Amino acid sequence: MNLSDLTLRSFHDGLRGKKFSALEAVQEHFKAIRAKDPGIHAYLTLLEEDATGIAGQVDESLAKGDQLAPLAGAPLAIKDNFLIKGHQATAGSKILEGYTASYDAHVIEKLKSERAVFLGKTNLDEFAMGTSTENSAFGPTKNPHDLERVPGGSSGGSAAAVAGNLALAALGTDTGGSGRQPAALCGVVGFKPTYGAVSRSGIIALGSSLDQVGILAKTTEDVAMLFRAIAGHDPMDATSVAVRYDKDLIEPDIKSMRGLTIGVPKEYFIDGIAPDVREGMDTAMRQLKDLGFKFKEISLPHTKYAISVYYVILPAEASATLARFDGIRYAGRPELPNNFTAPRGAGFGPEPTRRIILGTFVLSAGYYDAYYKKAQEVRTLVKDDFVQAFKEVDVIFAPTAPSSAFKIGEKSDDPLKLYLEDAFTIPVNLAGIPAVSIPVRGRTGLPVGFQLIGRHFREADILGIGRIYEEAQK
Numbered sequence: 001m002n003l004s005d006l007t008l009r010s011f012h013d014g015l016r017g018k019k020f021s022a023l024e025a026v027q028e029h030f031k032a033i034r035a036k037d038p039g040i041h042a043y044l045t046l047l048e049e050d051a052t053g054i055a056g057q058v059d060e061s062l063a064k065g066d067q068l069a070p071l072a073g074a075p076l077a078i079k080d081n082f083l084i085k086g087h088q089a090t091a092g093s094k095i096l097e098g099y100t101a102s103y104d105a106h107v108i109e110k111l112k113s114e115r116a117v118f119l120g121k122t123n124l125d126e127f128a129m130g131t132s133t134e135n136s137a138f139g140p141t142k143n144p145h146d147l148e149r150v151p152g153g154s155s156g157g158s159a160a161a162v163a164g165n166l167a168l169a170a171l172g173t174d175t176g177g178s179g180r181q182p183a184a185l186c187g188v189v190g191f192k193p194t195y196g197a198v199s200r201s202g203i204i205a206l207g208s209s210l211d212q213v214g215i216l217a218k219t220t221e222d223v224a225m226l227f228r229a230i231a232g233h234d235p236m237d238a239t240s241v242a243v244r245y246d247k248d249l250i251e252p253d254i255k256s257m258r259g260l261t262i263g264v265p266k267e268y269f270i271d272g273i274a275p276d277v278r279e280g281m282d283t284a285m286r287q288l289k290d291l292g293f294k295f296k297e298i299s300l301p302h303t304k305y306a307i308s309v310y311y312v313i314l315p316a317e318a319s320a321t322l323a324r325f326d327g328i329r330y331a332g333r334p335e336l337p338n339n340f341t342a343p344r345g346a347g348f349g350p351e352p353t354r355r356i357i358l359g360t361f362v363l364s365a366g367y368y369d370a371y372y373k374k375a376q377e378v379r380t381l382v383k384d385d386f387v388q389a390f391k392e393v394d395v396i397f398a399p400t401a402p403s404s405a406f407k408i409g410e411k412s413d414d415p416l417k418l419y420l421e422d423a424f425t426i427p428v429n430l431a432g433i434p435a436v437s438i439p440v441r442g443r444t445g446l447p448v449g450f451q452l453i454g455r456h457f458r459e460a461d462i463l464g465i466g467r468i469y470e471e472a473q474k
């Protein structure tokens, strides 16, 4: 049995059935990481000592006959913008190089309480700004399907770790698509919960009205296992909501699911979509129809404004969240003459710098109404489109990204081209609703993902349909 090939579910079952030990699984993952990661560069830091220690404890509990939590011993990868106490957290930036986290993110605490195993911290675009992982200050990650191509971003390291069998599943973040788009480009499942479903405490903020945790996994069932473990209220994140997620997340009620109607927004099937993505969407729709799902054309008329709105609101928020990195607390460089601001100039790469300048501009007294306030108003229109659509349909179907994995360097000199990558994921963040990207099955060539978008707190609908889709392909 290849232990790095498993899903979270089959890992849990195999571990409980004593087919292998947690330690064996961890060791096999590190063997795979040493063999393959020099070529992929999914990881920035490995946590081998901690991982081995926890796995050993899980094995001891198992030997004693203790009940195991669903994620006990599961080898996971964590994006390097999550804090894990005692370990470096860089967010892909030079400004945080050498910074050690002094506490655990809320979701890390939750996973620790199940004794999940953290193999290491994964690469990302600097402060999660990007769609290709080329903006990392520590060099790009490569797509395991083709090492000359990008894995998507900004959770490119997490997506590549799962796709390359270097972790069973991973955490990322999703502010404008960073969990779903890299999943689509790497051929894995990528999930963004409802805004408020999961606490962001201890995750390095990018845009606080948009940020959510992302989950990258091999199946929607595995997504549900992880989601159930990390969802819930946390007093340290005022936006987090106490919603009870029922058992139907893990065991969807197949009969009631088949009656759901899937909307297809005409604004998402535009000329800019690459031929392989279009073909993938046709295939997935046909497969879903064969499974008995009904499709209906809908309209989300304000979709065309989403990118413009996002690139006003996000930089505005980022200019505020990044203000804390002041060179005294984080990148202390006493040799620089003005050690408050000079390390910011030296520490931030081009993309954060661009967004700080843009964000400061749109928030400035003379321009606030014209840009920031206007963008907030249009954001409401984008959100209302979904409210209207969900009166007619239960779930929305869309491509995740307009293209499959592109070549490293192909778009990196043109930020606008990269911004367009998120045309289909950003509206979901603006509206705060959940979505999952699922690989289209039965394809040859580069992976393509389709999105299922759901109503607020109806993660069960999109994950349930995903589950039916995946199981039909087995």
Ligand code: GLN
Binding pocket: 128, 129, 130, 131, 153, 154, 173, 174, 175, 176, 177, 178, 179, 206, 314, 422
């Ligand atoms: N690609 C988008 C950006 O560059 C989204 C990033 C994200 O979701 N973290 O901002």
